[in-house]
Amino acid sequence: MQRIDNSMTYTYTTMLDALYEIVHTYLYRGRLAAALRITQASQPMLDAEEVARRDRLKLLLLYGQLLVVDHLLGHGEPDLLFVIAQQAKESADELGDQLLIADALNLLGQTHYFATITQLLKSSQPVNSPQEEGKFADAFVYHQQALQLREVLNDTRGISQSHFEIGSIHERWGQNEQAVEHYRKASQIAEQYNYRYEKVEPARHLALHTLMQGDLDQALMYGQQALALREEAGFKPYLPLDHLLLRNIYLARGETANAQLHMQQATALAKEIGYPALVADVPDLRKL
Helix, strand or coil, X not given: CXXXXXXXXXXXXXXXXXXXXXXXXXXHCCCHHHHHHHHHHHHHHHHCCCCXXXXXHHHHHHHHHHHHHHHHHHCCXXXXXXXXXXXXXXXXXXXXXXXXXXXXXXXXXXXXXXXXXXXXXXXXXXXXXXXXXXXXXXXXXXXXXXXXXXXHHCCHHHHHHHHHHHHHHHHHCCCHHHHHHHHHHHHHHHHHHCCHHHHHXXXXXXXXXXXXXXXXXXHHHHHHHHXXXXXXXXXXXXXXXXXXXXXXXXXXXXXXXXXXXXXXXXXXXXXXXXXXXXXXXXXXXXXX
């Protein structure tokens, strides 16, 4: 059996850490095509025996995150996303790191959730359905498992994320009280520990909830808060969705000038990040 060269492992770790930071930065800046191109090109390198398993898994999880964002914005086929998510879970199990296992479970939950959303949208079916119909059941199981692990590990950032993910499934099932309860838990934890990224989605979905309830003042407050938090977190890929949400809220309020302004901003941002069809593909944000 060939002996692993520790100096090579260290070199790979240094290089992959730098690669991770580059790809992560591209993701946040909305340069999805560049991030995907670099990550895909690096995959064969991860098979080198000198690459530490933890480094390989770290890149797999980031690749999965990229594919989730690309799938949500582009509504493409989810086959590769499923492959990468499953590989990440298997790698995490082999490594035995409970924190990374929880992250992989979360990725699997997101994969099943967004693949179901996209399939329903493409077939012109409503994305909200009663729990007994079984839609989103797999995603729910994965996110519950992730939450349980994260609670044991006291991973507060992960706990906040899992509460949001579980809340979004309750929302799809029409269980609004449970959804809001999880959104508020997610938001409270994110506020307590100042997790900027984790603050955003609970606010956005509370805006959607209050919009559907007809409370337009609350919807506007949460919608503006979500946009401000997203800008503060510096995550550009989902900014078009925040502007489209505000467009819908302003239309409901009869404020067409403000609605048009946010429509224009969403269109410009969608084009900038490489998804020009996004605005037309998402006519009603209550489907997300």
